[in-house]
Amino acid sequence: xxxxxxxxxxxxxxxxxxxxxxxxxxxxxxxxxxxxxxxxxxxxxxxxxxxxxxxxxxxxxxxxxxxxxxxxxxxxxxxxxxxxxxxxxxxxxxxxxxxxxxxxxxxxxxxxxxxxxxxxxxxxxxxxxxxxxxxxxxxxxxxxxxxxxxxxxxxxxxxxxxxxxxxxxxxxxxxxxxxxxxxxxxxxxxxxxxxxxxxxxxxxxxxxxxxxxxxxxxxxxxxxxxxxxxxxxxxxxxxxxxxxxxxxxxxxxxxxxxxxxxxxxxxxxxxxxxxxxxxxxxxxxxxxxxxxxxxxxxxxxxxxxxxxxxxxxxxxxxxxxxxxxxxxxxxxxxxxxxxxxxxxxxxxxxxxxxxxxxxxxxxxxxxxxxxxx
Numbered sequence: 234x235x236x237x238x239x240x241x242x243x244x245x246x247x248x249x250x251x252x253x254x255x256x257x258x259x260x261x262x263x264x265x266x267x268x269x270x271x272x273x274x275x276x277x278x279x280x281x282x283x284x285x286x287x288x289x290x291x292x293x294x295x296x297x298x299x300x301x302x303x304x305x306x307x308x309x310x311x312x313x314x315x316x317x318x319x320x321x322x323x324x325x326x327x328x329x330x331x332x333x334x335x336x337x338x339x340x341x342x343x344x345x346x347x348x349x350x351x352x353x354x355x356x357x358x359x360x361x362x363x364x365x366x367x368x369x370x371x372x373x374x375x376x377x378x379x380x381x382x383x384x385x386x387x388x389x390x391x392x393x394x395x396x397x398x399x400x401x402x403x404x405x406x407x408x409x410x411x412x413x414x415x416x417x418x419x420x421x422x423x424x425x426x427x428x429x430x431x432x433x434x435x436x437x438x439x440x441x442x443x444x445x446x447x448x449x450x451x452x453x454x455x456x457x458x459x460x461x462x463x464x465x466x467x468x469x470x471x472x473x474x475x476x477x478x479x480x481x482x483x484x485x486x487x488x489x490x491x492x493x494x495x496x497x498x499x500x501x502x503x504x505x506x507x508x509x510x511x512x513x514x515x516x517x518x519x520x521x522x523x524x525x526x527x528x529x530x531x532x533x534x535x536x537x538x539x540x541x542x543x544x545x546x547x548x549x550x551x552x553x554x555x556x557x558x559x560x561x562x563x564x565x566x567x568x569x570x571x572x573x574x575x576x577x578x579x580x581x582x583x584x585x586x587x588x589x590x591x592x593x594x595x596x597x598x599x600x601x602x603x604x605x606x
Contacts, residue, residue: 265360277376282325367391398472477589525605
């Protein structure tokens with residue numbers, strides 16, 4: 234077993250706390266698909282049907298793990314829905330499909346961490362035991378449909394591009410509600426426009442952060458410390474970790490069709506934004522101003538090429554970009570880390586990597602918001 238994977242399983246994995254309902258037939262798989270399922274009996278059948286339509290040769294090499302979950306002492310309605318999900322899973326005998334009981338009284342998720350982040354982590358941590366370093370991990374949701382070419386395109390992309398992680402292009406499932414469709418169209422535009430503008434600004438964090446579009450190798454997963462346990466934004470922070478490890482690439486073909494349903498389960502994400510829109514919130518307010526991307530672009534160019542400049546000089550140059558930029562950078566405590574970045578970087582190339590690790594995805598979004606208000 235690869236050393237980073239072995240180390241992760243020993244120190245960071247939760248695979249010993251939860252387990253599969255039965256033992257997989259194969260020792261190692263080419264794909265592991267992890268699907269959190271929280272009261273999804275009305276949706277998961279379509280998801281599993283779309284998986285069953287994949288290339289048969291690749292499907293035989295794919296381990297599907299459904300993490301059926303709820304928090305301790307959750308409502309009976311949720312638990313009953315989860316029991317129904319088990320019966321639906323049993324219908325798909327053509328799949329290498331197993332489920333994790335993370336919902337019954339002795340196995341339910343602890344209240345502090347109960348949510349999609351921990352559920353995704355459980356699936357992948359268990360899947361890691363049945364992986365080699367090149368196994369491709371795919372993160373899906375229980376209300377998401379995938380293209381018939383999903384596994385085939387991903388497999389080819391990883392083999393041809395020497396990829397360690399990638400996000401997949403997507404299009405939300407449209408509903409019968411005209412208002413909801415207008416909302417999801419605006420939200421999609423926001424996500425994709427932001428991603429495109431970040432790429433134009435030469436940010437390494439230009440990918441879109443949607444949980445059901447994330448893929449990575451087992452080695453990359455273990456090397457970055459696995460999935461975050463966060464109840465929300467787990468996809469954002471996991472992708473940030475992957476981007477600090479190696480470049481997150483994009484599969485441009487639309488292969489993933491997430492749900493556009495209204496939901497209040499978490500405080501961010503598609504369901505949350507759709508609920509906001511249904512209550513009158515204008516999703517156009519989410520868009521960042523063009524000026525903010527221009528400032529970001531100029532700052533990234535300055536920052537990455539300032540290895541030999543003292544912090545006072547960097548801030549003076551930042552002031553030329555925008556008079557408020559030094560104030561923003563000071564709020565990010567640049568003066569505490571700058572000298573350390575320089576001393577730990579033997580080359581300009583190393584300094585650029587260190588700079589990008591410090592000025593990460595979170596700081597990038599903070600800058601965009603700062604100059605869009």
